[in-house]
Amino acid sequence: MYKLMVLALFALLLPATAMATIDSGGQAFKPDKGLDLTASFGEQRTAINKALSDGETYSELQPADLRVVQDSLGRISTLLGDAQTIDQMSPDAKVELFNEQEKVNTLLVQAHKDSRMICRREKPTGSHRPTTLCLTVAERRRQREAANDFFRYNPRAEGPNNQSF
Structure with missing residues (x-):
């Protein structure tokens, strides 16, 4: 009985959602x-x-x-x-x-x-005051790839664990 009621409700709502998608x-x-x-x-x-x-x-x-x-x-x-x-x-x-x-x-x-904008609260290096940094998804991806390339092609610049700057 419960399944029948759920199916009937779903059948009634389906055309309404389809109409909303086509013409918003x-x-x-x-x-x-x-x-x-x-x-x-x-x-x-x-x-x-x-x-x-x-x-x-x-x-x-x-x-x-x-x-x-x-x-x-x-x-x-x-x-x-x-x-x-x-x-x-x-x-x-x-x-x-x-x-x-x-x-x-x-x-x-x-x-x-x-093009979706993403904002994050970050503390810049050397500061205790957080700032809001807003970048698009593509800008964040480009920054991440640039950082990966920097460490890949500059082996002397390792990281904070190895401390060989």
Whole structure:
């Protein structure tokens, strides 16, 4: 009886959550999910361009990748043309459309993940006063890799345990 009630409740809530995902307050585009061609492409393209220009959502997107995204969005617009749905397109056009969509999604989703800001309270060396240090995920990764490279290519600069500076 309990399982039946849970399944019924789940069946009732499933369409509501699907509707919320497709259209969130008039904006069909979600930066963490990428481009979805089952929704309105025009609205999504406008939302992508707005997110690209805000300097925050995709702050880690490289200029070359930005050009690739803009070119792919233009090709998607051309491929869609006057077609009302994807089903009305030829199989070759569908394949090309899918490839362009994947290219856009790969670049935008990764840039969105890398652009996430993380703040930490840290005590600088020689001070007892903590400060707040805010860096993006990509900036933290670059700092970590630079530190690893420094110790890898400078064997004399070991660490506090060996004290051979």
